[in-house]
Amino acid sequence: MAEREERIRYKRSRFATRLPASIFYTRAHFWIREVSPNLWRVGFTKFATRMLGELVEFEFKLDDSKAVRVGHSIGWIEGFKAVTDLFCVVDGLFERGNPALTEDVTLLGSDPYGAGWLYEARGKPEPNTVDVHTYIGILDATIDKMLESQGKS
Amino acid sequence: MKQTTLHNLHVSLGATMVPFAGYQMPVRYGSIKDEHHAVRTSAGLFDLGHMGRILITGNDRVPFLDKLVTNKVEGLETGAARYALMPNQEGNVLDDVIYYVFPELLLLVVNASNTDKILQWLQKNKGDLDAKIEDVTADWAMIALQGPNAIKITSPLTDLDLKTVKGYKAAGGTVLGIPCLVARTGYTGEDGFEFYFDANRAEFMFTSLLKAGKDLGLRACGLGARDTLRLEAGMPLYGHELDENTNPLEAGLQFAVQLDKNPFMGSEKLLKVQEDGPAKSLKGFFVEGRRIPRQGHEIFIAGQDTPCGVVSSGTHSPTLERALCMAYINGQHPEGTNFELGLGKKRVPLIPTKIPFYKRKRKKKKKKAVET
Numbered sequence: 001m002a003e004r005e006e007r008i009r010y011k012r013s014r015f016a017t018r019l020p021a022s023i024f025y026t027r028a029h030f031w032i033r034e035v036s037p038n039l040w041r042v043g044f045t046k047f048a049t050r051m052l053g054e055l056v057e058f059e060f061k062l063d064d065s066k067a068v069r070v071g072h073s074i075g076w077i078e079g080f081k082a083v084t085d086l087f088c089v090v091d092g093l094f095e096r097g098n099p100a101l102t103e104d105v106t107l108l109g110s111d112p113y114g115a116g117w118l119y120e121a122r123g124k125p126e127p128n129t130v131d132v133h134t135y136i137g138i139l140d141a142t143i144d145k146m147l148e149s150q151g152k153s
Numbered sequence: 154m155k156q157t158t159l160h161n162l163h164v165s166l167g168a169t170m171v172p173f174a175g176y177q178m179p180v181r182y183g184s185i186k187d188e189h190h191a192v193r194t195s196a197g198l199f200d201l202g203h204m205g206r207i208l209i210t211g212n213d214r215v216p217f218l219d220k221l222v223t224n225k226v227e228g229l230e231t232g233a234a235r236y237a238l239m240p241n242q243e244g245n246v247l248d249d250v251i252y253y254v255f256p257e258l259l260l261l262v263v264n265a266s267n268t269d270k271i272l273q274w275l276q277k278n279k280g281d282l283d284a285k286i287e288d289v290t291a292d293w294a295m296i297a298l299q300g301p302n303a304i305k306i307t308s309p310l311t312d313l314d315l316k317t318v319k320g321y322k323a324a325g326g327t328v329l330g331i332p333c334l335v336a337r338t339g340y341t342g343e344d345g346f347e348f349y350f351d352a353n354r355a356e357f358m359f360t361s362l363l364k365a366g367k368d369l370g371l372r373a374c375g376l377g378a379r380d381t382l383r384l385e386a387g388m389p390l391y392g393h394e395l396d397e398n399t400n401p402l403e404a405g406l407q408f409a410v411q412l413d414k415n416p417f418m419g420s421e422k423l424l425k426v427q428e429d430g431p432a433k434s435l436k437g438f439f440v441e442g443r444r445i446p447r448q449g450h451e452i453f454i455a456g457q458d459t460p461c462g463v464v465s466s467g468t469h470s471p472t473l474e475r476a477l478c479m480a481y482i483n484g485q486h487p488e489g490t491n492f493e494l495g496l497g498k499k500r501v502p503l504i505p506t507k508i509p510f511y512k513r514k515r516k517k518k519k520k521k522a523v524e525t
Contacts, residue, residue, distance in 0.1 A: 150177070
Protein backbone atom coordinates (compact mmCIF):
# COMPACT_ATOMS: atom_id res chain seq x y z
CA MET A 1 0.00 0.00 0.00
CA ALA A 2 2.78 2.36 -0.90
CA GLU A 3 0.78 4.38 -3.39
CA ARG A 4 -0.68 7.59 -2.04
CA GLU A 5 -4.41 7.39 -1.70
CA GLU A 6 -6.82 10.27 -1.66
CA ARG A 7 -7.53 11.67 1.78
CA ILE A 8 -10.24 14.05 2.88
CA ARG A 9 -9.40 16.67 5.46
CA TYR A 10 -11.80 16.73 8.36
CA LYS A 11 -11.94 19.19 11.24
CA ARG A 12 -14.59 19.93 13.82
CA SER A 13 -14.06 21.72 17.12
CA ARG A 14 -10.58 20.57 18.16
CA PHE A 15 -10.56 17.26 16.32
CA ALA A 16 -8.83 16.95 12.96
CA THR A 17 -8.00 13.95 10.76
CA ARG A 18 -7.36 13.05 7.13
CA LEU A 19 -9.78 10.31 6.19
CA PRO A 20 -8.87 7.88 3.40
CA ALA A 21 -11.56 8.36 0.75
CA SER A 22 -11.70 4.87 -0.70
CA ILE A 23 -12.33 2.73 2.39
CA PHE A 24 -15.44 1.83 4.39
CA TYR A 25 -16.31 2.98 7.89
CA THR A 26 -18.60 1.71 10.63
CA ARG A 27 -20.75 3.68 13.04
CA ALA A 28 -18.57 2.35 15.87
CA HIS A 29 -15.53 4.11 14.34
CA PHE A 30 -13.74 1.21 12.69
CA TRP A 31 -12.49 1.35 9.13
CA ILE A 32 -12.56 -1.59 6.74
CA ARG A 33 -10.47 -2.03 3.61
CA GLU A 34 -10.52 -4.91 1.12
CA VAL A 35 -6.85 -5.85 0.70
CA SER A 36 -7.52 -8.77 -1.67
CA PRO A 37 -10.81 -10.39 -2.74
CA ASN A 38 -12.81 -11.14 0.43
CA LEU A 39 -9.87 -10.36 2.72
CA TRP A 40 -10.69 -7.38 4.90
CA ARG A 41 -8.28 -5.33 6.93
CA VAL A 42 -9.79 -3.55 9.95
CA GLY A 43 -8.56 -0.71 12.12
CA PHE A 44 -9.65 2.03 14.50
CA THR A 45 -10.34 5.44 13.02
CA LYS A 46 -8.36 8.38 14.38
CA PHE A 47 -11.50 9.42 16.24
CA ALA A 48 -11.70 6.03 17.96
CA THR A 49 -8.08 6.21 19.08
CA ARG A 50 -8.63 9.76 20.32
CA MET A 51 -11.56 8.55 22.43
CA LEU A 52 -9.67 5.53 23.77
CA GLY A 53 -6.64 7.57 24.83
CA GLU A 54 -3.23 5.95 25.20
CA LEU A 55 -3.26 2.24 24.54
CA VAL A 56 -0.94 -0.15 26.32
CA GLU A 57 -1.91 -3.73 25.49
CA PHE A 58 -4.36 -5.84 23.51
CA GLU A 59 -5.20 -9.47 22.94
CA PHE A 60 -7.25 -11.37 20.39
CA LYS A 61 -9.31 -14.14 21.95
CA LEU A 62 -10.65 -16.65 19.45
CA ASP A 63 -11.67 -20.28 19.63
CA ASP A 64 -9.84 -22.90 17.56
CA SER A 65 -12.17 -22.54 14.58
CA LYS A 66 -11.20 -18.87 14.23
CA ALA A 67 -14.76 -18.25 13.04
CA VAL A 68 -15.88 -14.71 13.74
CA ARG A 69 -19.22 -12.91 13.61
CA VAL A 70 -20.17 -9.28 13.34
CA GLY A 71 -20.79 -7.80 16.79
CA HIS A 72 -19.05 -10.59 18.71
CA SER A 73 -16.11 -9.82 20.97
CA ILE A 74 -12.84 -11.10 19.53
CA GLY A 75 -10.57 -9.75 22.25
CA TRP A 76 -9.83 -6.67 24.25
CA ILE A 77 -7.75 -3.55 24.14
CA GLU A 78 -6.37 -1.88 27.24
CA GLY A 79 -5.97 1.87 27.59
CA PHE A 80 -4.63 3.86 30.50
CA LYS A 81 -8.02 4.17 32.07
CA ALA A 82 -9.96 1.08 31.04
CA VAL A 83 -10.15 -2.18 29.14
CA THR A 84 -12.50 -2.21 26.13
CA ASP A 85 -13.89 -5.18 24.19
CA LEU A 86 -12.89 -5.47 20.55
CA PHE A 87 -16.02 -6.20 18.52
CA CYS A 88 -15.69 -7.89 15.16
CA VAL A 89 -16.96 -6.14 12.03
CA VAL A 90 -16.59 -9.14 9.67
CA ASP A 91 -18.55 -12.39 9.32
CA GLY A 92 -16.16 -15.18 8.40
CA LEU A 93 -12.73 -16.36 9.46
CA PHE A 94 -10.13 -14.47 11.45
CA GLU A 95 -6.91 -14.38 9.43
CA ARG A 96 -4.36 -12.63 11.66
CA GLY A 97 -3.77 -9.77 14.06
CA ASN A 98 -1.34 -7.06 13.03
CA PRO A 99 2.07 -8.48 14.08
CA ALA A 100 3.58 -4.97 14.25
CA LEU A 101 1.31 -4.11 17.18
CA THR A 102 2.97 -6.72 19.36
CA GLU A 103 6.15 -4.66 19.15
CA ASP A 104 4.54 -1.25 19.27
CA VAL A 105 0.94 -0.85 20.31
CA THR A 106 1.15 2.94 19.92
CA LEU A 107 1.01 2.47 16.10
CA LEU A 108 -2.76 2.28 16.61
CA GLY A 109 -2.79 5.95 17.47
CA SER A 110 0.18 7.23 15.44
CA ASP A 111 -0.74 5.62 12.09
CA PRO A 112 -4.35 4.44 12.45
CA TYR A 113 -5.12 4.03 8.72
CA GLY A 114 -1.73 2.57 7.82
CA ALA A 115 0.75 0.57 9.92
CA GLY A 116 -1.57 0.66 12.93
CA TRP A 117 -4.27 -1.63 11.56
CA LEU A 118 -5.84 -4.13 13.98
CA TYR A 119 -6.59 -7.41 12.21
CA GLU A 120 -7.52 -9.11 8.93
CA ALA A 121 -10.47 -11.41 8.39
CA ARG A 122 -11.92 -13.29 5.42
CA GLY A 123 -15.61 -13.12 4.61
CA LYS A 124 -18.26 -10.43 4.54
CA PRO A 125 -17.99 -7.08 6.33
CA GLU A 126 -20.89 -5.85 8.42
CA PRO A 127 -23.76 -4.69 6.20
CA ASN A 128 -24.06 -1.22 7.70
CA THR A 129 -20.68 0.09 6.62
CA VAL A 130 -20.71 3.59 5.16
CA ASP A 131 -18.56 5.57 2.76
CA VAL A 132 -16.35 8.43 3.83
CA HIS A 133 -18.98 11.11 3.22
CA THR A 134 -21.57 9.40 5.39
CA TYR A 135 -18.90 8.79 8.03
CA ILE A 136 -18.15 12.52 8.07
CA GLY A 137 -21.83 13.11 8.88
CA ILE A 138 -21.57 10.59 11.73
CA LEU A 139 -18.48 12.35 13.08
CA ASP A 140 -20.23 15.74 12.93
CA ALA A 141 -23.23 14.42 14.86
CA THR A 142 -21.04 12.61 17.42
CA ILE A 143 -18.82 15.60 18.10
CA ASP A 144 -21.77 18.02 18.31
CA LYS A 145 -23.43 15.75 20.83
CA MET A 146 -20.24 15.64 22.92
CA LEU A 147 -19.89 19.41 22.85
CA GLU A 148 -23.53 19.78 23.84
CA SER A 149 -23.12 17.44 26.81
CA GLN A 150 -20.11 19.49 27.91
CA GLY A 151 -22.34 22.55 28.00
CA LYS A 152 -20.52 24.54 25.36
CA SER A 153 -21.58 25.13 21.78
CA MET B 154 -23.48 17.49 37.82
CA LYS B 155 -21.42 20.38 39.25
CA GLN B 156 -18.81 22.29 37.29
CA THR B 157 -15.81 24.19 38.54
CA THR B 158 -15.44 27.84 37.65
CA LEU B 159 -12.86 26.78 35.02
CA HIS B 160 -15.23 24.47 33.14
CA ASN B 161 -15.57 26.50 29.94
CA LEU B 162 -11.83 27.05 29.83
CA HIS B 163 -11.19 23.29 30.04
CA VAL B 164 -13.60 22.64 27.18
CA SER B 165 -12.03 25.35 25.03
CA LEU B 166 -8.59 23.82 25.74
CA GLY B 167 -9.90 20.56 24.28
CA ALA B 168 -10.15 18.62 27.53
CA THR B 169 -11.93 15.30 27.74
CA MET B 170 -14.40 15.89 30.54
CA VAL B 171 -15.53 13.06 32.82
CA PRO B 172 -17.76 12.84 35.87
CA PHE B 173 -15.70 12.71 39.06
CA ALA B 174 -17.13 12.99 42.58
CA GLY B 175 -20.17 14.89 41.34
CA TYR B 176 -18.17 17.29 39.16
CA GLN B 177 -17.41 17.37 35.46
CA MET B 178 -13.61 17.39 35.48
CA PRO B 179 -10.89 17.28 32.82
CA VAL B 180 -9.31 13.81 32.74
CA ARG B 181 -6.83 14.87 30.04
CA TYR B 182 -6.29 17.66 27.54
CA GLY B 183 -4.20 15.55 25.16
CA SER B 184 -2.06 12.61 26.17
CA ILE B 185 -1.96 11.55 29.83
CA LYS B 186 1.65 10.45 29.38
CA ASP B 187 2.73 13.83 28.00
CA GLU B 188 1.01 15.61 30.86
CA HIS B 189 2.65 13.23 33.33
CA HIS B 190 6.12 13.80 31.87
CA ALA B 191 5.56 17.57 31.86
CA VAL B 192 5.10 17.48 35.65
CA ARG B 193 8.16 15.25 36.20
CA THR B 194 10.45 17.29 33.95
CA SER B 195 8.99 20.82 33.89
CA ALA B 196 5.58 21.72 35.28
CA GLY B 197 1.85 21.05 35.05
CA LEU B 198 -1.19 23.10 35.98
CA PHE B 199 -4.22 21.43 37.59
CA ASP B 200 -7.72 22.67 38.36
CA LEU B 201 -8.58 21.33 41.80
CA GLY B 202 -11.82 23.27 42.12
CA HIS B 203 -13.63 20.08 43.07
CA MET B 204 -11.67 19.57 46.30
CA GLY B 205 -13.62 20.55 49.40
CA ARG B 206 -12.33 23.65 51.16
CA ILE B 207 -13.54 24.33 54.68
CA LEU B 208 -12.67 27.26 56.93
CA ILE B 209 -12.66 26.73 60.67
CA THR B 210 -12.66 29.86 62.83
CA GLY B 211 -13.44 30.62 66.47
CA ASN B 212 -11.36 30.51 69.65
CA ASP B 213 -11.52 26.72 70.00
CA ARG B 214 -10.68 25.94 66.36
CA VAL B 215 -7.33 24.34 67.21
CA PRO B 216 -8.45 21.94 69.99
CA PHE B 217 -11.54 21.19 67.90
CA LEU B 218 -9.63 20.01 64.84
CA ASP B 219 -6.91 18.43 66.99
CA LYS B 220 -9.56 16.10 68.44
CA LEU B 221 -10.63 14.91 64.98
CA VAL B 222 -7.38 14.31 63.07
CA THR B 223 -4.43 11.93 63.52
CA ASN B 224 -1.72 14.56 63.15
CA LYS B 225 -0.90 17.48 65.43
CA VAL B 226 -2.74 20.78 65.19
CA GLU B 227 -1.86 22.17 68.62
CA GLY B 228 1.47 23.93 68.69
CA LEU B 229 1.81 24.48 64.94
CA GLU B 230 3.11 27.83 63.77
CA THR B 231 1.28 30.13 61.40
CA GLY B 232 1.86 28.96 57.86
CA ALA B 233 2.27 25.29 58.75
CA ALA B 234 0.55 22.64 56.66
CA ARG B 235 -0.04 19.03 57.68
CA TYR B 236 -1.38 15.88 56.07
CA ALA B 237 -3.62 13.81 58.33
CA LEU B 238 -6.36 11.24 58.45
CA MET B 239 -9.79 11.93 59.86
CA PRO B 240 -10.78 8.68 61.58
CA ASN B 241 -14.15 7.52 62.87
CA GLN B 242 -14.59 5.98 66.36
CA GLU B 243 -13.22 2.69 64.99
CA GLY B 244 -10.02 4.36 63.88
CA ASN B 245 -10.95 3.78 60.23
CA VAL B 246 -10.58 6.53 57.67
CA LEU B 247 -13.43 8.95 56.94
CA ASP B 248 -11.12 11.03 54.77
CA ASP B 249 -7.53 12.09 54.30
CA VAL B 250 -7.04 15.83 54.59
CA ILE B 251 -4.56 18.67 54.52
CA TYR B 252 -4.91 21.60 56.88
CA TYR B 253 -3.18 24.94 56.96
CA VAL B 254 -2.71 27.13 60.02
CA PHE B 255 -3.30 30.85 59.51
CA PRO B 256 -3.93 33.65 62.02
CA GLU B 257 -7.52 33.35 63.24
CA LEU B 258 -8.36 30.44 60.96
CA LEU B 259 -7.65 26.91 59.82
CA LEU B 260 -8.14 25.91 56.19
CA LEU B 261 -9.11 22.26 55.83
CA VAL B 262 -8.92 20.66 52.37
CA VAL B 263 -10.88 17.42 51.93
CA ASN B 264 -11.69 15.09 49.06
CA ALA B 265 -14.49 16.14 46.73
CA SER B 266 -16.33 12.86 47.28
CA ASN B 267 -16.24 13.37 51.07
CA THR B 268 -16.96 17.08 51.42
CA ASP B 269 -20.59 16.71 52.56
CA LYS B 270 -19.73 13.83 54.88
CA ILE B 271 -16.91 15.78 56.53
CA LEU B 272 -18.99 18.96 56.89
CA GLN B 273 -21.62 16.90 58.72
CA TRP B 274 -18.96 15.13 60.80
CA LEU B 275 -17.46 18.45 61.89
CA GLN B 276 -20.86 19.87 62.86
CA LYS B 277 -21.77 16.70 64.74
CA ASN B 278 -18.57 16.71 66.79
CA LYS B 279 -18.38 20.41 67.52
CA GLY B 280 -20.31 20.20 70.80
CA ASP B 281 -20.06 23.39 72.82
CA LEU B 282 -16.72 24.43 71.38
CA ASP B 283 -16.33 27.92 69.95
CA ALA B 284 -15.72 26.88 66.34
CA LYS B 285 -17.39 28.04 63.17
CA ILE B 286 -17.38 25.84 60.10
CA GLU B 287 -17.73 27.40 56.69
CA ASP B 288 -17.73 25.65 53.30
CA VAL B 289 -15.87 27.93 50.86
CA THR B 290 -15.52 25.33 48.07
CA ALA B 291 -17.57 27.34 45.58
CA ASP B 292 -16.14 30.75 46.53
CA TRP B 293 -12.47 29.91 46.41
CA ALA B 294 -10.55 28.59 43.45
CA MET B 295 -7.87 25.97 44.00
CA ILE B 296 -5.26 25.30 41.36
CA ALA B 297 -1.97 23.46 41.61
CA LEU B 298 1.26 24.24 39.80
CA GLN B 299 3.48 21.17 40.15
CA GLY B 300 6.90 20.23 38.88
CA PRO B 301 10.56 21.24 39.10
CA ASN B 302 9.91 24.50 37.20
CA ALA B 303 6.99 25.57 39.42
CA ILE B 304 9.17 27.91 41.47
CA LYS B 305 10.80 29.45 38.40
CA ILE B 306 7.40 30.14 36.84
CA THR B 307 5.80 31.57 39.98
CA SER B 308 8.67 33.67 41.38
CA PRO B 309 8.38 36.61 38.94
CA LEU B 310 4.59 36.71 39.42
CA THR B 311 4.41 37.00 43.20
CA ASP B 312 5.36 39.43 45.96
CA LEU B 313 6.37 36.50 48.16
CA ASP B 314 9.93 35.26 48.50
CA LEU B 315 9.14 31.67 47.58
CA LYS B 316 12.44 30.41 48.97
CA THR B 317 11.02 31.13 52.41
CA VAL B 318 7.84 29.13 51.68
CA LYS B 319 9.34 25.71 52.26
CA GLY B 320 7.76 22.28 51.85
CA TYR B 321 4.51 21.86 53.78
CA LYS B 322 4.39 25.59 54.48
CA ALA B 323 2.02 28.26 53.21
CA ALA B 324 1.93 32.05 53.10
CA GLY B 325 -0.44 34.81 52.11
CA GLY B 326 0.60 37.13 49.30
CA THR B 327 -0.34 38.04 45.78
CA VAL B 328 0.11 36.11 42.55
CA LEU B 329 -0.45 38.12 39.36
CA GLY B 330 -1.78 40.83 41.66
CA ILE B 331 -4.49 38.58 43.07
CA PRO B 332 -4.57 38.00 46.84
CA CYS B 333 -3.68 34.37 47.28
CA LEU B 334 -2.78 31.69 49.78
CA VAL B 335 0.32 30.05 48.36
CA ALA B 336 1.05 26.58 49.75
CA ARG B 337 4.06 24.44 48.98
CA THR B 338 2.01 21.27 48.91
CA GLY B 339 0.81 18.89 46.24
CA TYR B 340 -0.13 15.40 45.19
CA THR B 341 2.39 14.54 42.49
CA GLY B 342 5.67 13.75 44.23
CA GLU B 343 7.23 16.90 42.77
CA ASP B 344 7.99 20.32 44.17
CA GLY B 345 5.20 22.81 43.55
CA PHE B 346 2.44 25.00 44.84
CA GLU B 347 -1.26 25.01 45.47
CA PHE B 348 -2.98 28.40 45.14
CA TYR B 349 -6.19 29.37 46.93
CA PHE B 350 -7.91 32.58 45.85
CA ASP B 351 -11.16 34.22 44.73
CA ALA B 352 -13.00 31.90 42.34
CA ASN B 353 -13.95 34.84 40.13
CA ARG B 354 -10.30 35.25 39.17
CA ALA B 355 -9.71 31.59 38.36
CA GLU B 356 -9.85 31.85 34.57
CA PHE B 357 -7.46 34.82 34.52
CA MET B 358 -5.07 33.04 36.89
CA PHE B 359 -5.13 29.72 35.01
CA THR B 360 -4.62 31.24 31.54
CA SER B 361 -1.98 33.70 32.76
CA LEU B 362 0.01 30.99 34.52
CA LEU B 363 -0.19 28.76 31.43
CA LYS B 364 1.10 31.62 29.31
CA ALA B 365 3.85 32.51 31.79
CA GLY B 366 5.14 28.93 31.89
CA LYS B 367 4.65 28.04 28.24
CA ASP B 368 8.27 28.51 27.21
CA LEU B 369 9.44 26.42 30.16
CA GLY B 370 7.21 23.52 29.11
CA LEU B 371 4.25 24.07 31.43
CA ARG B 372 1.03 22.41 30.34
CA ALA B 373 -2.48 21.96 31.62
CA CYS B 374 -2.91 18.54 33.21
CA GLY B 375 -6.01 16.51 33.95
CA LEU B 376 -7.02 14.03 36.60
CA GLY B 377 -5.53 11.18 34.55
CA ALA B 378 -1.99 12.48 35.04
CA ARG B 379 -2.77 13.44 38.63
CA ASP B 380 -3.60 9.79 39.29
CA THR B 381 -0.48 8.30 37.64
CA LEU B 382 1.72 10.90 39.36
CA ARG B 383 0.34 10.30 42.84
CA LEU B 384 0.47 6.56 42.35
CA GLU B 385 4.16 6.61 41.38
CA ALA B 386 4.75 8.78 44.43
CA GLY B 387 2.94 6.20 46.58
CA MET B 388 0.27 8.61 47.76
CA PRO B 389 -3.09 7.12 48.76
CA LEU B 390 -6.36 8.01 47.05
CA TYR B 391 -9.59 7.91 49.00
CA GLY B 392 -11.85 5.17 47.64
CA HIS B 393 -8.79 3.16 46.59
CA GLU B 394 -6.23 2.89 49.41
CA LEU B 395 -8.46 4.49 52.02
CA ASP B 396 -12.05 3.90 53.09
CA GLU B 397 -14.14 3.30 56.19
CA ASN B 398 -12.93 -0.32 56.41
CA THR B 399 -9.27 0.65 56.53
CA ASN B 400 -7.19 2.29 59.25
CA PRO B 401 -4.18 4.54 58.64
CA LEU B 402 -1.69 2.00 60.02
CA GLU B 403 -2.83 -0.60 57.50
CA ALA B 404 -2.34 2.04 54.81
CA GLY B 405 1.26 2.64 55.91
CA LEU B 406 0.56 6.23 56.96
CA GLN B 407 2.28 6.06 60.37
CA PHE B 408 4.07 9.33 59.57
CA ALA B 409 0.73 11.17 59.79
CA VAL B 410 -0.49 9.45 62.96
CA GLN B 411 0.70 11.01 66.23
CA LEU B 412 -0.43 8.54 68.85
CA ASP B 413 1.50 10.44 71.54
CA LYS B 414 -0.57 13.61 71.23
CA ASN B 415 -3.79 14.20 73.20
CA PRO B 416 -6.38 11.46 72.65
CA PHE B 417 -8.34 11.96 69.44
CA MET B 418 -11.22 10.27 67.68
CA GLY B 419 -10.32 6.62 67.20
CA SER B 420 -6.93 6.91 68.90
CA GLU B 421 -7.61 4.08 71.38
CA LYS B 422 -8.42 1.74 68.53
CA LEU B 423 -5.31 2.81 66.67
CA LEU B 424 -3.15 2.19 69.75
CA LYS B 425 -4.56 -1.32 69.82
CA VAL B 426 -3.80 -1.82 66.11
CA GLN B 427 -0.27 -0.65 66.74
CA GLU B 428 0.07 -3.19 69.56
CA ASP B 429 -1.51 -6.15 67.71
CA GLY B 430 -0.20 -5.36 64.24
CA PRO B 431 -2.47 -4.47 61.32
CA ALA B 432 -4.75 -7.13 59.80
CA LYS B 433 -3.73 -6.12 56.28
CA SER B 434 -0.99 -3.94 54.90
CA LEU B 435 -0.46 -1.88 51.79
CA LYS B 436 2.31 -3.21 49.54
CA GLY B 437 3.87 -2.11 46.27
CA PHE B 438 4.42 -4.42 43.30
CA PHE B 439 5.75 -4.26 39.78
CA VAL B 440 3.88 -6.44 37.32
CA GLU B 441 5.51 -8.45 34.55
CA GLY B 442 4.15 -7.63 31.11
CA ARG B 443 2.11 -4.72 29.87
CA ARG B 444 -1.28 -5.53 31.42
CA ILE B 445 -2.44 -2.95 33.92
CA PRO B 446 -3.54 -4.18 37.33
CA ARG B 447 -6.84 -2.51 38.31
CA GLN B 448 -8.62 -1.89 41.58
CA GLY B 449 -10.32 -5.11 42.67
CA HIS B 450 -7.99 -7.54 40.87
CA GLU B 451 -7.11 -10.36 43.25
CA ILE B 452 -3.64 -11.33 44.43
CA PHE B 453 -2.60 -14.89 45.16
CA ILE B 454 0.35 -16.72 46.62
CA ALA B 455 1.77 -18.88 43.82
CA GLY B 456 0.14 -22.32 43.84
CA GLN B 457 -2.83 -21.28 45.99
CA ASP B 458 -6.44 -20.86 44.90
CA THR B 459 -7.67 -18.48 47.58
CA PRO B 460 -6.69 -14.84 47.16
CA CYS B 461 -4.49 -13.28 49.86
CA GLY B 462 -5.02 -9.70 48.78
CA VAL B 463 -6.53 -7.21 46.39
CA VAL B 464 -5.26 -4.39 44.19
CA SER B 465 -6.21 -0.91 45.39
CA SER B 466 -4.67 1.09 42.50
CA GLY B 467 -2.68 0.18 39.43
CA THR B 468 -1.31 1.85 36.36
CA HIS B 469 1.31 1.76 33.69
CA SER B 470 3.95 4.07 35.14
CA PRO B 471 5.03 6.63 32.52
CA THR B 472 8.22 7.42 34.45
CA LEU B 473 9.36 3.86 35.14
CA GLU B 474 7.77 2.51 31.94
CA ARG B 475 6.28 -0.53 33.59
CA ALA B 476 3.04 -1.69 35.14
CA LEU B 477 2.76 -1.39 38.90
CA CYS B 478 0.21 -1.45 41.66
CA MET B 479 -0.49 -0.90 45.31
CA ALA B 480 -2.38 -3.72 46.97
CA TYR B 481 -3.67 -4.77 50.36
CA ILE B 482 -2.18 -8.07 51.49
CA ASN B 483 -3.85 -9.90 54.37
CA GLY B 484 -1.70 -11.11 57.25
CA GLN B 485 2.06 -11.46 57.30
CA HIS B 486 4.13 -13.32 54.73
CA PRO B 487 7.83 -14.18 54.84
CA GLU B 488 10.19 -12.35 52.52
CA GLY B 489 10.55 -14.17 49.22
CA THR B 490 6.88 -15.20 49.05
CA ASN B 491 5.85 -15.45 45.39
CA PHE B 492 2.81 -13.29 44.76
CA GLU B 493 0.76 -13.40 41.56
CA LEU B 494 -1.85 -11.13 40.05
CA GLY B 495 -5.06 -12.78 38.86
CA LEU B 496 -6.10 -11.56 35.41
CA GLY B 497 -9.13 -13.63 34.51
CA LYS B 498 -7.85 -17.21 34.35
CA LYS B 499 -4.26 -16.05 33.96
CA ARG B 500 -1.74 -15.49 36.74
CA VAL B 501 0.98 -12.91 36.29
CA PRO B 502 4.06 -12.81 38.55
CA LEU B 503 4.41 -9.80 40.85
CA ILE B 504 7.68 -8.29 41.96
CA PRO B 505 7.49 -6.77 45.45
CA THR B 506 8.95 -3.30 45.67
CA LYS B 507 9.00 -0.41 48.10
CA ILE B 508 6.39 2.36 48.14
CA PRO B 509 6.95 5.05 46.83
CA PHE B 510 7.81 3.70 43.39
CA TYR B 511 9.26 7.07 42.45
CA LYS B 512 11.12 9.63 44.55
CA ARG B 513 12.29 12.91 43.11
CA LYS B 514 15.94 13.78 43.32
CA ARG B 515 16.36 16.52 45.86
CA LYS B 516 19.08 19.07 45.71
CA LYS B 517 21.74 18.23 48.24
CA LYS B 518 21.68 20.49 51.23
CA LYS B 519 24.73 22.66 51.58
CA LYS B 520 27.03 21.26 54.20
CA LYS B 521 27.30 23.33 57.30
CA ALA B 522 30.61 25.11 57.74
CA VAL B 523 33.00 22.98 59.70
CA GLU B 524 33.28 24.20 63.23
CA THR B 525 36.72 25.19 64.26
